[in-house]
Amino acid sequence: MHIKAVCGDYSQSISLPVEESQKRVIFFPGSTIGNFEPEEAMRFLCHSSRILETGDGFLIGVDLKKSVDVLERAYNDAAGVTAAFNLNMLTHLNQMLEGTFDVTRFEHHAFYNEEKGRIEMHLRSQLDQLVQVGDVTVPFKQGETVHTENSYKYSKEEFETLARQSGFHSVNCWIDDDERFSVHYLEKM
Numbered sequence: 001m002h003i004k005a006v007c008g009d010y011s012q013s014i015s016l017p018v019e020e021s022q023k024r025v026i027f028f029p030g031s032t033i034g035n036f037e038p039e040e041a042m043r044f045l046c047h048s049s050r051i052l053e054t055g056d057g058f059l060i061g062v063d064l065k066k067s068v069d070v071l072e073r074a075y076n077d078a079a080g081v082t083a084a085f086n087l088n089m090l091t092h093l094n095q096m097l098e099g100t101f102d103v104t105r106f107e108h109h110a111f112y113n114e115e116k117g118r119i120e121m122h123l124r125s126q127l128d129q130l131v132q133v134g135d136v137t138v139p140f141k142q143g144e145t146v147h148t149e150n151s152y153k154y155s156k157e158e159f160e161t162l163a164r165q166s167g168f169h170s171v172n173c174w175i176d177d178d179e180r181f182s183v184h185y186l187e188k189m
Contacts, residue, residue, distance in 0.1 A: 010044070016051055024056045031063035031181065034118075034152040038162075041152070045166030049188050058168060058186040065153040066180055068112045075110035075119050075151070083108030086121050089148055093133065100132040109145060117158075121149040156182055 002022070008014040016024055026048055033041055048058060075082050086108045090101035109122045122145035131138045154162070159182070160170045168186035175182045 013047070014051065024052060026052070026056075026058045026060075028058070028060040031061050031151075033060060034063050034154070035150065036152070037150070038152065041162060042166055045163060045168065049167030052188040054188050056188050057171070058163075058184075058188070060184050060186065062159045062182045062184060063151065063153050064175070064180055064182050065117065065155050065158075068114065070180070071112045071119055071153070072110065075121065076108070080108075082110065082121075086110075086123060086148055090123065097133050099134075102129075105129055106146075116150075117153055119151040119153070120147060121151070122147050159184060 004017050006014060006016060010028075016026075028048075033044070036044060045058075052058070077083075087103050087106060090099070090103050090106060093099040094101050105126050106123045107126055109124045110119055112118070113120050124145045125140035125142060127142045129140050131140065156173055156175065160173070163170060163184065163186050167189055169189050170184060171187050172185045173182055
């Protein structure tokens with residue numbers, strides 16, 4: 001196996017090295033596909049299909065749907081790792097956009113939106129407050145949230161349908177023993 005790394009922004013056009021009679025495989029680990037809105041996920045897969053030739057492959061990780069309790073415990077972990085990650089967005093806004101967010105006045109709030117098949121992460125204001133972002137004053141009411149991130153979960157069948165609609169067919173799918181995560185090997189049709 002010959003590996004040639006391509007450094008680029010996967011949300012932009014990328015071209016792959018072309019070598020005669022060599023099968024190409026895109027490797028997209030983790031479950032980043034879940035951070036795309038469904039239309040964006042479709043566009044990403046369609047774009048990936050367009051840069052491959054028939055029979056080329058795509059190895060991709062996908063977070064599976066599972067019980068609400070398991071999902072919500074994962075995104076509201078006892079150690080507070082996800083909360084710290086989410087709250088860091090406010091620190092970043094303070095640094096990049098001259099914001100005045102007091103991180104201690106917001107709390108992390110994550111829940112599973114079953115209708116949309118996604119975890120939603122929010123930052124909830126703990127009191128009525130005004131925040132400056134550059135020259136703009138932003139009012140927050142107590143309990144008001146800032147929706148910061150989505151993480152879509154797919155059943156095996158849902159993802160295979162999305163892949164098929166994007167120009168791929170499923171060759172194989174590996175699922176862990178607890179049925180929480182999947183890795184799909186797709187080929188361009």
